[in-house]
Amino acid sequence: MDDRMFxxxxxxxxxxxxxxxxxxxxxxxxxxxxxxxxxHNDGRPVRGxxxxxxxxxxxxxxxxxxxEARARFDLCGAVCVHRIGDLAIGDMAVWVGVSAAHRGAAFDACRYIIDSIKDRVPIWKHERYADGEAGWLHPERAPDGGAA
Incomplete structure (x- = not known):
């Protein structure tokens, strides 16, 4: 079996x-x-x-x-898969799963992983809007510089 985590x-x-x-x-x-x-994103209808x-x-x-998550949260296991390519509305773009001795560590690690992946991993999103325009988004940042 493949031993990759991401x-x-x-x-x-x-x-x-x-x-x-x-x-x-x-x-x-x-x-x-x-x-x-x-x-939708930022008030604009998204088509894919x-x-x-x-x-x-x-x-x-x-x-x-x-x-890092496995060490920080003392996890039994962690896996994350992110899609690339063309995706439609409703498609799953990313999945994170973790197992731990206790629920607190599992919940905390799951959030840490998705937030870190979105912040640090070079994956770029090209949205297609209903009005025919398109645009690149990454990193996912709010106007104040924090994560969106």
Missing amino acids: WLADAPLDLAPLRRRLEDDRAGAFASFEGWVRD LRYESYVALAEREGEQVLA
């Missing part, structure tokens, strides 16, 4: 094998996060998007984020 995928995600990778007799908790393509990435760098940095 990778990019160009096809829809099959969640059952991802979740099975986190099963561990030491675990008393499992938490996950799913990020989906929504139909494309994710692009520098794959080697993204996968290396993603592995680092998950290694």
Whole structure:
């Protein structure tokens, strides 16, 4: 079995094998996060998007984020997969799953992983809007410089 904790995928995600990778007799908790393509951004209707990435760098940095999370939160396991390519409204764009002895660590680690992936991993989003325009978004920053 592949021992990577983070990778990019160009096809829809099959969640059952991802979740099975986190099963561990030491675990008393499992938490996950799913990020989906929504139909709007900043008040503009969105019709779809494309994710692009520098794959080697993204996968290396993603592995680092998950290694940090495993150490910081004393996890039994952690996995994150981010889609690249063209996605439609409602498609799953990213999945994070963690297992830990206790629920607090699982919840905290899940948030840490998705926030760090969005902040640090070179994945760019190209949104297509209903009015025919398109635009690149990354990093995901709010107007005040914080994460969106």
